[in-house]
Amino acid sequence: MPENFKAGFVNIFGAPNAGKSTLLNLLLGERLVITSPKVQTTRHRILGILTEPGCQVVFSDTPGIIEPKYKLHQKMMMQVKSALEDADVAILMHDITQPIDEFEKISNSLKLKVPVILLLNKTDMVKDKSTIEAEVNKYKEHYPGWQVLAISAQKKVNTDKIMPLILKALPLGFAFYPDDSISDRSERFFVSEMIREQIFALYDEEIPYHTAVLIQAFEEKTTLDVIKADIIVSRETQKMILLGKGGSMIKQLGINSRKVIEEFLQKKVHLELFVKVRPKWRDNDNYLREYGYN
Numbered sequence: 057m058p059e060n061f062k063a064g065f066v067n068i069f070g071a072p073n074a075g076k077s078t079l080l081n082l083l084l085g086e087r088l089v090i091t092s093p094k095v096q097t098t099r100h101r102i103l104g105i106l107t108e109p110g111c112q113v114v115f116s117d118t119p120g121i122i123e124p125k126y127k128l129h130q131k132m133m134m135q136v137k138s139a140l141e142d143a144d145v146a147i148l149m150h151d152i153t154q155p156i157d158e159f160e161k162i163s164n165s166l167k168l169k170v171p172v173i174l175l176l177n178k179t180d181m182v183k184d185k186s187t188i189e190a191e192v193n194k195y196k197e198h199y200p201g202w203q204v205l206a207i208s209a210q211k212k213v214n215t216d217k218i219m220p221l222i223l224k225a226l227p228l229g230f231a232f233y234p235d236d237s238i239s240d241r242s243e244r245f246f247v248s249e250m251i252r253e254q255i256f257a258l259y260d261e262e263i264p265y266h267t268a269v270l271i272q273a274f275e276e277k278t279t280l281d282v283i284k285a286d287i288i289v290s291r292e293t294q295k296m297i298l299l300g301k302g303g304s305m306i307k308q309l310g311i312n313s314r315k316v317i318e319e320f321l322q323k324k325v326h327l328e329l330f331v332k333v334r335p336k337w338r339d340n341d342n343y344l345r346e347y348g349y350n
């Protein structure tokens with residue numbers, strides 16, 4: 057064991073929309089994972105690796121914890137389970153404006169045996185400072201032994217107090233990854249996620265939940281990358297909505313997606329999107345595997 061180097065898995069759990077992915081990006085200091093105002097944005101466990109003098113923190117973003125309604129949900133909850141198994145430290149996130157009962161259901165189901173840091177997020181939504189204090193005290197009483205911190209991940213309030221808490225709880229150990237690694241996921245994966253993020257932003261109601269994105273081709277040329285992606289939906293009617301009148305919506309999706317992908321790759325991109333209907337893909341093991349939900 058090294059005497060002066062700490063390393064470990066710090067895995068982030070909580071209800072959908074609590075702000076887990078926003079937090080990971082904040083702690084990493086860059087936009088790695090996608091976020092949206094809608095619930096159930098994250099579908100995978102995604103590592104975000106932070107290496108600094110004296111420590112390596114391997115964060116995991118995870119899908120929001122829900123009662124599974126179809127196989128895709130089950131796969132998402134398997135991702136949560138895998139993160140529960142190897143956590144050295146658990147960060148639990150809860151929207152401070154939501155009732156403690158909601159949080160309790162989730163936290164009880166996790167049966168955590170590792171140090172816990174509870175972040176009560178979205179304090180910017182609470183007008184009164186004393187209300188925040190009262191909430192923090194309530195959770196501290198309820199969960200003695202846990203570190204409890206009220207923060208706003210979005211407005212960066214109190215967030216400088218998170219890393220010191222993590223470092224205190226992190227075990228001594230050798231680095232798990234080379235010090236220039238940032239994630240376990242490929243460029244291809246992040247590109248598909250970025251298209252999914254734009255779908256969450258552009259389309260309403262059930263569309264994002266019936267959608268998967270599959271990168272079919274990723275050709276790196278000298279001046280630009282050529283990327284071809286399939287957008288999978290469950291029904292013909294959803295395909296019509298995705299395309300929009302005269303293809304106007306898919307065109308907009310292409311423009312929005314290309315912009316963020318070019319920023320990410322730091323390169324010009326030629327992006328082609330194809331919409332495909334795969335009935336009931338969310339309940340089909342073969343499709344789920346093909347789309348990366350293992």
Ligand SMILES: Nc1nc2c(ncn2[C@@H]2O[C@H](COP(=O)(O)OP(=O)(O)OP(=O)(O)O)[C@@H](O)[C@H]2O)c(=O)[nH]1
Nearest residue numbers: 073074075076077078092093096097098120209210
């Ligand atoms: N007002 C406010 N909004 C926040 C804060 N942190 C995150 N959000 C917003 O909350 C929404 C959900 O954030 P995400 O980071 O996607 O939440 P998540 O927990 O990863 O959600 P899932 O992936 O669906 O489980 C986004 O619109 C964020 O911008 C905060 O401190 N204050």
Ligand SMILES: [Mg+2]
Nearest residue numbers: 076077097098
């Ligand atoms: Mg998320």
